[in-house]
Amino acid sequence: MQEAYSIINSQRWASPGVRAVGIVNPATEEAIGRVELIDAQGLDQALAAAARGFMLWKNTSAYERAAILRKAVGIIRSRQDEIARVMTLEQGKPLAEALAEVVASADNIEWMAEEATRAYGRLLVPRNAGIHQLVRREPVGPVASFCPWNFPALTPARKIAGALAAGCSLILKPAEETPLTALHIVNAFHEAGVPGEVLGLVYGDPQQVSEHLIASPVIRKISFTGSTPVGKLLLGLAARGVKRATMELGGHAPVVVFDDVDPARTAQQAVAAKFRNAGQVCTSPTRFYVQAGIYPQFVQAFADAARAIRVGDGMDAAVQMGPLANSRRIAAMAALTEDTLASGARLACGGKRIGTRGYFFEPTVFSDVPENARIMQDEPFGPIVPIASFTSLDEVAARVNALPFGLAAYAMTRSLARATAISGLLEAGMVGINHYTVSTPASPFGGVKESGYGSEGGTEGLDAYLVTKCVTQRSSGADLGPL
Ligand SMILES: NC(=O)C1=CN([C@@H]2O[C@H](COP(=O)(O)OP(=O)(O)OC[C@H]3O[C@@H](n4cnc5c(N)ncnc54)[C@H](O)[C@@H]3O)[C@@H](O)[C@H]2O)C=CC1
Numbered sequence: 001m002q003e004a005y006s007i008i009n010s011q012r013w014a015s016p017g018v019r020a021v022g023i024v025n026p027a028t029e030e031a032i033g034r035v036e037l038i039d040a041q042g043l044d045q046a047l048a049a050a051a052r053g054f055m056l057w058k059n060t061s062a063y064e065r066a067a068i069l070r071k072a073v074g075i076i077r078s079r080q081d082e083i084a085r086v087m088t089l090e091q092g093k094p095l096a097e098a099l100a101e102v103v104a105s106a107d108n109i110e111w112m113a114e115e116a117t118r119a120y121g122r123l124l125v126p127r128n129a130g131i132h133q134l135v136r137r138e139p140v141g142p143v144a145s146f147c148p149w150n151f152p153a154l155t156p157a158r159k160i161a162g163a164l165a166a167g168c169s170l171i172l173k174p175a176e177e178t179p180l181t182a183l184h185i186v187n188a189f190h191e192a193g194v195p196g197e198v199l200g201l202v203y204g205d206p207q208q209v210s211e212h213l214i215a216s217p218v219i220r221k222i223s224f225t226g227s228t229p230v231g232k233l234l235l236g237l238a239a240r241g242v243k244r245a246t247m248e249l250g251g252h253a254p255v256v257v258f259d260d261v262d263p264a265r266t267a268q269q270a271v272a273a274k275f276r277n278a279g280q281v282c283t284s285p286t287r288f289y290v291q292a293g294i295y296p297q298f299v300q301a302f303a304d305a306a307r308a309i310r311v312g313d314g315m316d317a318a319v320q321m322g323p324l325a326n327s328r329r330i331a332a333m334a335a336l337t338e339d340t341l342a343s344g345a346r347l348a349c350g351g352k353r354i355g356t357r358g359y360f361f362e363p364t365v366f367s368d369v370p371e372n373a374r375i376m377q378d379e380p381f382g383p384i385v386p387i388a389s390f391t392s393l394d395e396v397a398a399r400v401n402a403l404p405f406g407l408a409a410y411a412m413t414r415s416l417a418r419a420t421a422i423s424g425l426l427e428a429g430m431v432g433i434n435h436y437t438v439s440t441p442a443s444p445f446g447g448v449k450e451s452g453y454g455s456e457g458g459t460e461g462l463d464a465y466l467v468t469k470c471v472t473q474r475s476s477g478a479d480l481g482p483l
C-alpha cells in the first residue's frame with residue numbers, strides 16, 4: 001500500500017485527526033494506497049510558505065532557477081520507469097503511454113528551463129534626454145494550480161515548470177484519484193533544489209481547497225485543467241480578487257475528413273488518436289465529419305480498427321487501451337451509448353462495459369449520428385466516437401463551429417487549398433492538419449470559447465506567469481520637464 005500526502009516546506013503535513021481516501025487501481029478495482037487530505041490549518045501553512053517562497057524565488061537568478069529545473073529533469077528521467085508504473089497502476093493507461101507521458105513531462109520542464117532565461121523586457125525611446133523607460137517582465141506572484149487525473153504527470157509538470165521558470169512560487173493540488181504520480185514529480189523538484197517554500201503540494205476536498213486558496217490575498221494567479229463547469233466556478237472565485245487565470249477546459253474536437261484522402265489509412269490513424277488514454281484526453285478527436293464520397297469506406301475501416309484494439313490491464317505490454325480512470329466514466333459511457341442509440345444513430349461496434357471487475361468499456365463507434373444527438377454536443381471523454389457525413393466545406397464549417405468549445409480541431413486532406421481554407425475557418429486554439437499531435441513543449445497549448453483561455457507551453461506558457469511593469473527613471477541632474 002502506498003501513501004500520498006501534502007507537502008509543506010518540504011515536510012509531510014500531518015493534519016490532526018487526518019482524513020484519508022483510498023487510491024484505486026481502475027484495472028482491478030483494488031485499493032493500492034491512500035491519500036491523506038489536508039485541513040484548513042494546513043492550507044494556511046501552505047499559503048504562508050508560498051508567500052515566503054515567492055520572495056525567495058523571484059530574487060533567485062533566472063540562470064540558477066533554470067539549472068535547478070534542469071536537475072529535476074535529470075531526476076525524473078532517471079526514474080521514468082518507476083513513475084510510469086505508478087501512473088498505470090493508479091490511472092490505468094497502458095505502460096507505454098504512461099512512459100511517453102513521463103518523457104514528455106521531462107521534455108516540457110527542460111524546454112521551460114531554457115525559456116526562464118529569455119523573459120526579456122524592452123527599452124522605450126524616451127521623449128526627453130535624461131529619461132530612461134524600461135518595460136520589465138516580473139513574476140506575477142504565488143500561484144495555485146489544480147490538476148485532473150487524465151495526465152497525472154504532464155499536467156502538474158507543465159504547471160510547475162511555467163510558474164517556477166518565471167520566478168513564481170506555487171501550491172499544486174493534483175487530483176486525489178492519481179496522487180502518487182504527482183508526488184513523484186514534486187519530490188523530483190525538491191530533490192533538485194527547489195526550496196520547500198517555493199513548491200507546496202496539497203491534497204484535499206477539491207471544493208474546500210480551491211475556495212480556501214483562491215480567496216487568500218497571497219494567491220495572485222490560478223491555473224486549472226478540468227471541466228468547463230468547474231472552470232467557470234473557479235473563474236468566479238478568482239474574479240472576486242481580480243486574479244489572473246489560465247483555464248484549460250473541456251473540448252469536443254471535430255475532425256473534417258475530405259474525400260481526397262485514403263479512407264482506410266486515415267481511419268487507422270484516427271483510431272490510434274481517438275482511443276489514446278481510452279479517449280480521456282481534452283484534445284481527443286471526438287466528432288468525425290467525413291465527406292460523402294468516402295463515408296462508407298471510412299466507417300467500415302474505422303470500426304474494424306476499433307474492434308481490433310486489445311483492451312485490458314495497462315500493465316500487460318500487449319494491451320493497447322486500458323480501463324477508464326474511474327467508475328464515473330463507466331456510468332457516463334453507458335448513458336451516452338443509450339442516448340446515442342435513441343437518437344437513431346447506427347452502432348458500428350462496441351457499446352458495452354467489459355466484465356464486472358475493472359472499469360473497462362468497449363471501443364464504441366456510431367455512424368449516421370444526427371447533429372442534435374447529445375454525443376455531438378457533450379464531450380464524451382471516453383472510448384465512444386460519433387461519425388457523420390458532410391458534402392461541402394461551407395456546410396461542414398458551420399457544423400463544426402456550432403459548439404461553445406474551441407480547444408483542438410483537425411482536418412485530413414491532400415489539398416493545400418482545402419487545408420488552408422479549413423485552418424482559417426476552424427474556431428480552435430490548436431489545429432492539426434493530417435496530424436493529431438498538436439502539443440509539443442514549444443507549442444502553446446490552450447483553447448478559445450468555453451474551452452478556456454491562456455496557454456501552457458511555448459513562450460506563451462512562460463508569459464502566463466509574468467506581469468508587466470513600466471519603469472520611468474530620470475537620471476539624477478537631468479532637467480525636469482514633460483516626457
Ligand atoms: N480538460 C481536461 O483535461 C479534463 C476535462 N475533464 C472534463 O470533466 C468531465 C468530468 O470529469 P470530472 O473528473 O468529474 O471533472 P471535474 O472538472 O469535475 O474535475 C477535474 C478535476 O478538477 C478537480 N475539481 C473538481 N471540482 C473542483 C473544485 N471545485 N475546485 C478545484 N478542483 C476541482 C477534480 O478533483 C478533478 O481532479 C469530463 O467528462 C471531461 O469533460 C476532466 C478531466 C480533465
Ligand SMILES: O=Cc1ccc(S(=O)(=O)O)cc1
Nearest residue numbers: 150151154280281282283439
Ligand atoms: O487533456 C489534456 C492533455 C491533452 C493532450 C496532451 S499531450 O498531447 O499528450 O501533450 C496532454 C494533456
